[in-house]
Amino acid sequence: SAVISQKPSRDICQRGTSLTIQCQVDSQVTMMFWYRQQPGQSLTLIATANQGSEATYESGFVIDKFPISRPNLTFSTLTVSNMSPEDSSIYLCSVEEGYNEQFFGPGTRLTVL
Amino acid sequence: AQSVTQLGSHVSVSEGALVLLRCNYSSSVPPYLFWYVQYPNQGLQLLLKYTTGATLVKGINGFEAEFKKSETSFHLTKPSAHMSDAAEYFCAVSDSGNQFYFGTGTSLTVIP
Numbered sequence: 001s002a003v004i005s006q007k008p009s010r011d012i013c014q015r016g017t018s019l020t021i022q023c024q025v026d027s028q029v030t031m032m033f034w035y036r037q038q039p040g041q042s043l044t045l046i047a048t049a050n051q052g053s054e055a056t057y058e059s060g061f062v063i064d065k066f067p068i069s070r071p072n073l074t075f076s077t078l079t080v081s082n083m084s085p086e087d088s089s090i091y092l093c094s095v096e097e098g099y100n101e102q103f104f105g106p107g108t109r110l111t112v113l
Numbered sequence: 114a115q116s117v118t119q120l121g122s123h124v125s126v127s128e129g130a131l132v133l134l135r136c137n138y139s140s141s142v143p144p145y146l147f148w149y150v151q152y153p154n155q156g157l158q159l160l161l162k163y164t165t166g167a168t169l170v171k172g173i174n175g176f177e178a179e180f181k182k183s184e185t186s187f188h189l190t191k192p193s194a195h196m197s198d199a200a201e202y203f204c205a206v207s208d209s210g211n212q213f214y215f216g217t218g219t220s221l222t223v224i225p
Contacts, residue, residue, distance in 0.1 A: 004156075033213075042203060042215040043157075092156055100145050100164065100207055104157040 023093035119216035136204030
């Protein structure tokens with residue numbers, strides 16, 4: 001399975017600032033996904049990122065708040081913009097491998113003060 | 114639309130006892146079903162999956178799950194709990210596309 005790394009692993013940020021999270025995969029993958037896991041809750045899909053096209057956002061998530069880049073088949077970034085305490089979550093990227101199977105990165109733990 | 118319900122947000126078992134984590138799903142199409150485990154401060158790791166074929170699926174670390182279409186269930190079991198099994202467990206369902214729907218998770222505590 002793909003090996004996925006994320007940077008930073010955790011961060012503490014001030015309200016109103018932005019944080020860019022990086023996701024690196026050790027193999028080329030077509031589809032990458034970004035999820036949010038709020039404290040004590042399950043995973044919610046933010047968007048799907050395909051190389052060479054605009055990310056597809058799920059209901060409740062917008063590009064201005066969560067801009068995503070996908071410059072190549074092994075890398076993606078998610079920016080959390082104009083942060084508020086409600087954005088405190090774990091952000092995970094995942095990739096699809098094989099048939100309908102997703103593998104996850106270790107996550108980025110974000111705390112917004 | 115797909116959805117997943119995990120009964121019991123917290124489950125405690127004694128070391129060596131049976132582990133049973135419940136998962137029910139709803140799906141308008143034949144589902145693909147998954148169990149993931151999340152250890153503290155780590156990402157999600159795939160335990161096992163059901164796509165087609167045999168309804169009893171064996172995964173890593175001695176876990177297995179049985180797909181029961183009539184009950185729309187995919188419960189996770191392990192005959193004998195180990196201390197290292199303490200973690201958060203997520204059931205997920207997917208349709209033939211790429212959309213995954215996760216349950217709210219079950220936190221497993223193993224009592225020595």
